[in-house]
Amino acid sequence: MASQKLLLPREFPSSGFEVIDPSQVVEEERLPFYCRDEYYPMRIGAVIKDRYQVVAKLGYGTSSTVWLCRDLRDRVYWVLKVHVNILEHNQELEVYRHLAGITMEHSGRRHIRWLEDSFKLKSRSGEHDVFVMTPLGMSLRTLQKKQKNGVFQQPLVVPALDQVLTGLNFLHEADVIHTDLHSDNLLIALANDSVLSKVEDDEICKPSARKQIGDTTIYVSRYMLGGAGPLTICDLGRARIGNEHSGDAMPVQYRAPEVILNMKWTNAVDIWSVGLLAWDLLERENLFCVYDHECEERNDAHHLATMTALLGPPPPEFLNRSKETSKYWDEDGKWRGPVPLPTEKTLESLANTLAGDDREQFLNFVRCLLCWLPEERLTTEQAHHHPWLRERS
Structure with a gap:
């Protein structure tokens, strides 16, 4: 021919x-x-x-x-x-x-x-x-900016997270950790x-x-x-191959606690990111931000203080994994860091979009992903089957 x-x-x-x-x-x-x-x-x-x-x-x-x-x-x-x-x-x-x-067959391939x-x-x-x-369409963040009050409705967030978890499950099965998962790196495929x-x-x-x-x-x-196709995980420039790593990773405001404290980290950092993504898509106020542009150490202190206020003190097993934890907590997990705890902040007080059973299950979903101990976070498969997603899909 x-x-x-x-x-x-x-x-x-x-x-x-x-x-x-x-x-x-x-x-x-x-x-x-x-x-x-x-x-x-x-x-x-x-x-x-x-x-x-x-x-x-x-x-x-x-x-x-x-x-x-x-x-x-x-x-x-x-x-x-x-x-x-x-x-x-x-x-x-x-x-x-x-x-x-x-070469494995996996439904998550279409979301990469x-x-x-x-x-x-x-x-x-x-x-x-x-x-x-x-070519792909706009990012999820661009679409979010077009929504009333800058947040999505629950019926859109649930399938979006379903697709993210399916794509992420493929990456984890393929021994890849994304490390940079947020709404700017989620693009909507074109029809x-x-x-x-x-x-x-x-x-x-x-x-x-x-x-x-x-x-x-x-x-x-x-x-x-535009874009009416599947949600697609993009930008693998910070991804890592293999399941255990150390050193710097993740954008500053999305960093998991084990990364901030220079512990070894695994694909559970992506699960932390999914928890923050779920929150960012539904709620008006981000859980964490950049607190101090001039001083990394002070920024880390504010970041960990806010985690402590929202999640409670870290367990002893977590504290024993890094000598750096002694800068911020005593051996019982009591805060002693160089900045005060934001005591007025709790997950419950910040969750203002949903009500009733929707709100309770959403908070449970987030708490199952934002855990101090990485091994206690849900896996992609477990998160996919959480009642907040399955009963609303």
Whole structure:
């Protein structure tokens, strides 16, 4: 059979867009450690690898920019995640290679964003890993911001958590710990490609604002809306392979207590994250936040003090696992840390969205995930079968 003829690349406007003043800081330039030479100088309209035509910028992060492209060979849309050129070790690529060797059948596979292909691009400053991935819709956090009062109704939260737990169960069965599970990393899959062709057409009819610095163009992202497919766990850049680790992990406000206190940690840190995710989706006030941007030690003290107020004192078995616990509790678990306990905070006093049996079972669900001892937290399978989820699904 003859190979399919390549589509001709489309022409994208070279004028008619807002030109941003070079002195104005935009997009990835706002990141605290941004360095222009580390990012690939992508251009909308460029054809990569003689195949992928870049049609819009979708976003950016500390280690990559993300672009929508049209496959001129297979006539479908892909996302190109283009990494910075200073990554000595691409952890996400290692995790995806590990997952590629997992052959077990599992319903959780459809709730994980997969790597379709990868290659390298050269720039004048170095080499960039490029991931080819399926385009997805908006994040759960973006959708939440559109809700009344910024919280979801219970009938939406329950199936969302069901899907997260199913995907997480697959990762744990595959010996992978995500460590970075929150609503920004949960994207809603698209039901069809119509929104993608609209993004491409919009970039031609009304091109994105941009600024020019030397030979680098920095575009303003077009954020993907829409999505009616399954919830998808994304961003495996901080994931770990194997079940026991030590050292820093998790975004600061989502850290499990064993991570803060430099204990060994396991996939139970993901269960802690699910507990916080459930709370964040339903309640207006987050359980934990960043208390002190200037002093990590003082921030940790506030964080652990709030945990103590909400969960009660940690058991002796937990205290014995790290010498650092003596900074915060005596041998009986009484608080003696450098900041006061927020005695007015309890889970009950902060849970204001649900009522009656819904509220009681929700609080029980959260308490079963936010345990001091990691081994006492429910597993993904046990959490999936908790009455609060099963009786409302």
